[in-house]
Amino acid sequence: MIRAHHAAAVRAAEEPLLAAGEPLMASAAFALATHVVAELRARGRVAGSVVLLVVGGGNNGGDALFAGTHLVRRGCQVHAALVSGDVHPQGLAAARAAGVVVHRVLDDADPAAAVLALARRCGVWVDAVTGIGARGPLRDPAAAVVAALAQERAGWPQEPVVVAVDVPSGIGVDDGTVEGPVLPADVTVTMGTAKPGLLLPPASGLAGRVEVVELGLDALAAEPPAACSLTAADVADLWPVPGPDDHKYTRGVLGLAAGSQAYPGAAALAAAGALRTGLGMVRYLGPEVPAALVRTRHPEVVTVPGRVQAWVLGSGVGPEDAARTHELYEHLRAALDARQPVVLDAGALTLLHEDDHLPDLPATAVLTPHAGELAALLTARGEETGREEVTAAPARHARLAAEITGATVLLKGPTTVVAAPDGPLYAQHDATPWLATAGAGDVLAGVLGALLAAYGDLLAAGTADGGGLPASIAAVAALVDGRAARLAAGLPPEARAGVPSWTGVRGRSGAPGWTGPVPAGGPALTGVPIAAGDVAAALPAALRTVLA
Ligand SMILES: NC(=O)C1=CN([C@@H]2O[C@H](COP(=O)(O)OP(=O)(O)OC[C@H]3O[C@@H](n4cnc5c(N)ncnc54)[C@H](OP(=O)(O)O)[C@@H]3O)[C@@H](O)[C@H]2O)[C@@H](O)CC1
Numbered sequence: 001m002i003r004a005h006h007a008a009a010v011r012a013a014e015e016p017l018l019a020a021g022e023p024l025m026a027s028a029a030f031a032l033a034t035h036v037v038a039e040l041r042a043r044g045r046v047a048g049s050v051v052l053l054v055v056g057g058g059n060n061g062g063d064a065l066f067a068g069t070h071l072v073r074r075g076c077q078v079h080a081a082l083v084s085g086d087v088h089p090q091g092l093a094a095a096r097a098a099g100v101v102v103h104r105v106l107d108d109a110d111p112a113a114a115v116l117a118l119a120r121r122c123g124v125w126v127d128a129v130t131g132i133g134a135r136g137p138l139r140d141p142a143a144a145v146v147a148a149l150a151q152e153r154a155g156w157p158q159e160p161v162v163v164a165v166d167v168p169s170g171i172g173v174d175d176g177t178v179e180g181p182v183l184p185a186d187v188t189v190t191m192g193t194a195k196p197g198l199l200l201p202p203a204s205g206l207a208g209r210v211e212v213v214e215l216g217l218d219a220l221a222a223e224p225p226a227a228c229s230l231t232a233a234d235v236a237d238l239w240p241v242p243g244p245d246d247h248k249y250t251r252g253v254l255g256l257a258a259g260s261q262a263y264p265g266a267a268a269l270a271a272a273g274a275l276r277t278g279l280g281m282v283r284y285l286g287p288e289v290p291a292a293l294v295r296t297r298h299p300e301v302v303t304v305p306g307r308v309q310a311w312v313l314g315s316g317v318g319p320e321d322a323a324r325t326h327e328l329y330e331h332l333r334a335a336l337d338a339r340q341p342v343v344l345d346a347g348a349l350t351l352l353h354e355d356d357h358l359p360d361l362p363a364t365a366v367l368t369p370h371a372g373e374l375a376a377l378l379t380a381r382g383e384e385t386g387r388e389e390v391t392a393a394p395a396r397h398a399r400l401a402a403e404i405t406g407a408t409v410l411l412k413g414p415t416t417v418v419a420a421p422d423g424p425l426y427a428q429h430d431a432t433p434w435l436a437t438a439g440a441g442d443v444l445a446g447v448l449g450a451l452l453a454a455y456g457d458l459l460a461a462g463t464a465d466g467g468g469l470p471a472s473i474a475a476v477a478a479l480v481d482g483r484a485a486r487l488a489a490g491l492p493p494e495a496r497a498g499v500p501s502w503t504g505v506r507g508r509s510g511a512p513g514w515t516g517p518v519p520a521g522g523p524a525l526t527g528v529p530i531a532a533g534d535v536a537a538a539l540p541a542a543l544r545t546v547l548a
């Protein structure tokens with residue numbers, strides 16, 4: 001699990017160490033220089049490379065200035081562009097003494113143009129404008145400098161290599177929002193622990209590969225993370241594996257009320273997702289057309305009422321289908337009365353648009369909206385919200401919906417965000433854009449429902465919030481579903497955002513200071529189109545990669 005902590009928690013954890021005289025900045029700077037060297041070595045050679053440090057007025061800039069002293073010793077030519085009038089004094093003195101060339105670009109009539117001219121001669125740009133001390137989006141002149149660098153780099157997306165110190169300057173460190181210019185990084189070298197903005201979209205998409213530098217911030221170990229991302233290693237801890245004494249009722253029975261006369265396929269896809277996840281039984285309850293389809297495609301599924309331990313409600317049910325929506329309502333009431341966990345998908349989400357006919361939901365109810373559905377739900381519940389606002393701040397809106405409804409919210413998107421009313425946020429970036437296809441949500445609902453069914457008796461017997469378990473189950477479902485999508489698309493199971501694919505050693509034309517290699521070109525690994533059914537079919541293969 002990658003754990004991320006808010007800026008305030010990091011500061012509180014640093015405090016006793018700094019008071020005890022721990023040289024945290026020296027450690028951070030050395031680690032930063034080591035990562036820059038590794039990036040250079042991976043691209044060809046270290047000595048002779050030209051490095052630009054873009055230095056702001058706080059300790060983030062200090063990290064870079066001290067790192068510059070190490071880079072000079074490794075044979076790099078290092079330039080520091082100071083985008084604040086007042087930078088870390090000891091760092092500046094050490095950098096000058098080591099031979100870093102310092103540029104006071106604010107003395108220039110156009111600081112952004114001055115930095116750009118310098119940057120064009122450099123093969124590595126180190127972004128050290130702001131770290132956890134940033135307040136709001138970047139202000140000028142730093143904003144203009146970063147915007148110019150970002151624009152320049154957009155034309156040369158794989159060179160130079162951009163290394164962000166602690167966070168890409170300008171992101172919302174605690175919430176992952178992006179409200180002003182940010183220079184996208186190839187690698188973010190983050191100090192002590194990851195920060196939520198490195199995991200949460202949309203800022204997470206600008207961080208590249210995240211390298212966490214161990215600083216001994218032991219106090220953080222006792223703190224729950226503000227945000228986290230599960231990794232493959234976490235799946236085995238949560239995945240229900242049957243023992244010799246298990247039978248279908250102990251493994252979990254999922255009640256599936258999905259699909260309709262108009263959209264029967266959703267029932268079959270949700271059933272496929274659930275069956276491939278592994279559970280005791282799927283019990284389908286719905287109209288004859290989807291029921292017949294389910295029986296034909298999945299003869300294992302039972303289509304008569306009976307005992308269940310969790311529900312999936314609403315996939316493939318349109319809000320205009322009043323009779324089916326009323327059936328969903330009846331199932332939901334019964335599930336809540338029995339304290340059974342329940343997935344509310346698609347048509348079932350509209351049941352929550354009014355709050356006078358249902359009790360507050362427990363966290364064992366998991367909503368699975370996409371951005372548009374979440375915006376509609378929030379608007380209906382008095383928080384006027386557009387789809388774009390949800391996309392710009394997914395974590396904030398998922399959390400708001402969780403607080404308003406009491407439920408756990410799995411917000412679907414390129415990065416899936418899971419929020420309960422409290423506890424850590426989860427950000428899972430495991431899938432591929434090929435997963436944005438009809439029926440994919442139905443499969444995910446089935447996967448999630450099957451996991452909740454396996455934990456159904458435990459969740460029904462426990463506290464209303466399930467001790468945070470529903471959110472981690474939802475994150476695991478997103479992770480495994482995402483890996484299945486990648487495998488189905490012909491991609492490796494692991495999504496490694498930001499890992500560059502450098503293979504050549506050519507120099508960049510028109511960039512005399514560039515001494516490293518550039519990509520040899522060649523097609524990037526894009527994968528192939530998939531249909532939702534392919535994702536369900538790939539679930540066993542995905543599970544083999546995580547449950548070995
Ligand atoms: N403490 C330690 O020993 C360790 C700290 N570490 C490192 O320190 C970093 C935290 O350092 P920090 O607290 O000095 O804050 P930092 O992120 O540099 O930002 C402050 C500067 O940014 C400026 N600024 C703010 N907002 C801005 C905006 N919107 N637009 C433009 N400018 C803005 C602000 O200017 P001001 O607003 O005050 O005018 C001030 O100059 C942390 O991320 C890590 O890298 C590690 O080495 C571990 C050991």
Ligand SMILES: [K+]
Pocket residue numbers: 060127128129130131164165166167168169
């Ligand atoms: K930074």
